[in-house]
Amino acid sequence: MSNLFDALVTRDKMDFRKFLAEYRRAALALYQATGDTAYRNATLTDKSFQRWRNGDVGRPHHPTPEILNSMFGRPADELLTPCTDEQVRSLLAVADPVLDERELAMTARDARAHAAEAAAQQLPDLSLDQLEDDLVHLVRSTNTKPPHLVFMTARELLGVAMVQLDRTQVLSQRRRLYLVAGQASALLAACAFDLGAMPHAFELTRAAALYGQVAEHGPLQAYAHAYLAVLYYWSGNPSQAVRKIVEARAFPGVGATGTARLAAIAARAYAHRGQADEAQRAVAESTADRGPARDDLHDGLAGEFDFSPERVAMSNSATLLLLRDGHGAEASARRSLELGAAHAVSSKQLVVAPQARADLASALLMRNELDGAAEALGPVLALPREWRGAGLTVRVNAVRAELASPAFRGTPVAQDLAERIEDFTAVAAPKVLGPATGTSRLALEGHGG
Incomplete structure (x- = not known):
């Protein structure tokens, strides 16, 4: 008897070293999102990894199930329960499609990460430039890449940003990395929403808002708080959505595009509450002449953040x-x-x-x-x-x-x-x-x- 975990690890060509790196990256992301110190200290032995593959294990304890779910988008019980080869094939038939050029992308990122480790304690600006370029390319490709592919790349970029934050104490570099981490978290939240994972979308959006706060970046905070409003009215809580829009409007530096987005989201929240007059006024505000005001997120980075x-x-x-x-x-x-x-x-x-x-x-x-x-x-x-x-x-x-x-x-x-x-x-x-x-x-x- 095998299990789905072994099948997915085999499909993705993960040996223990590669799996451990992904495992720690997912744990760090969960720590950033939740503050639970169990994720920060999470690790794994080669022996446990092999036992999981062999199905020789009961249900693991916190935080392992949550980390595995974050990595594979499936409950730990489903991943580790022994099953027949036919059942494995059936489960894989509805798993995420194999990512195009993934091996090439992973190799390139591994090489770049290793080169960064060999550099001085202060990160080379070229490393940050490349990370930001990767983020820009991803943000502007969300109209051509389906959510599951965007999620995989955004998760890797978030992991790189978190690792590099531990390697520099230069304030200007740390602010750049916090912005990348926040923007990647926002992308991950949008993917989680599209894939029907509402609780994870909330967690990732809050992480984006916190990164924006640490970086003191008004447009990112406004974007994240407005996205929380979207998630709240989707969850049947339009009153909380309206409160989040009020908070989002208070952040400085938001340009005309971001302002139009806030108005359109406010209109929907008011409509969910049955406040027709307020909704109509917000609709009118969203379609008003935008003027020249711009910001570096909604207008500069654009892509997924454009409206x-x-x-x-x-x-x-x-x-x-x-x-x-x-x-x-x-x-x-x-x-x-x-x-x-x-x-x-x-x-x-x-x-x-x-x-x-x-x-x-x-x-x-x-x-x-x-x-x-x-x-x-x-x-x-x-x-x-x-x-x-x-x-x-x-x-x-x-x-x-x-x-x-x-x-x-x-x-x-x-x-x-x-x-x-x-x-x-x-x-x-x-x-x-x-x-x-x-x-x-x-x-x-x-x-x-």
Whole structure:
């Protein structure tokens, strides 16, 4: 009898040295996120590693289960329970896809880490430059890389930043590393959210906020607190979401793009609370002329941290749907699609456009335009599994909820569309980790993301 742990370690070509490095990196990340000293001192022997592979072990004690779950995205019981080869193959069939060029990337990072260790106590600026360049490249590739691939790279960058923080006491270098760690944590939080792991998204977002505080970086703190607001209203706590937005607005140095993002998130939080007037005012604020103010996160680094006009319009369409303003939601969703098409950036069609299309379908169903809704949703239902994140999945499920209206009962088009939606969600990205806390409730309540 083998187990899933041995299969995954074999697949990733991990000997004990490589596994221990990943194990310590994951433990440090959990320590940074939780403050639990058990993670800071976590280690492992080669003997224990081999026992895990052989299945000759009971359920390990804290903090091992949490570290293994962080590394593989699976409970320790599932990883270490003996099972047949056929069961292992079945479990691997739904595991994360093998990462392209991973071995090359790991080799390059190992070489760079070893070179940094050989350098003087003060880190060479070239090492920090390379780390920041890697982070910029990752942030700006989130529209072309699905969440599970972004997660793997962001986790490695966070680990490098934490290791390098232990190797320099130069304040300017430490601030740069805290910013990288905070931005990587923010990316990891977004990936956790997309993959349906809400508790981990909260932890990672709080870590990003704390890194921003240590670095005294207002835009990163504002971004993280606003993302906490998103997570709160997704978890059915819009009052706490509104409080987080108020906190986010207090941080200095946020440019016009970041301000528009805060307004759009505030609008959704107010809509979840049923405060229509406040929501409408925030929608208007989010679409106001942005002016010249910029900051180095939302505008400079951009990518995942950007909040383009088409993204604002997409967010506002969900807000207006919560207010049952079908005409306004339709106009906002169409505006998002028009802006995205005008930019002619095909990668954005994998992120913003599908969510806008789902909102458009819901808005059309409010006006009993079934054929139009089916046409709008068609391209969304054809998306590959890895792009079916939690935000999009909930939006698509909201379309299915609209299809339950008596106006569509017994209609072949409605029945066909509902079945296609069930097929879509059955293999959505969050299924890799299982249902997220609050996701089922949100699927019934309305829209997120």
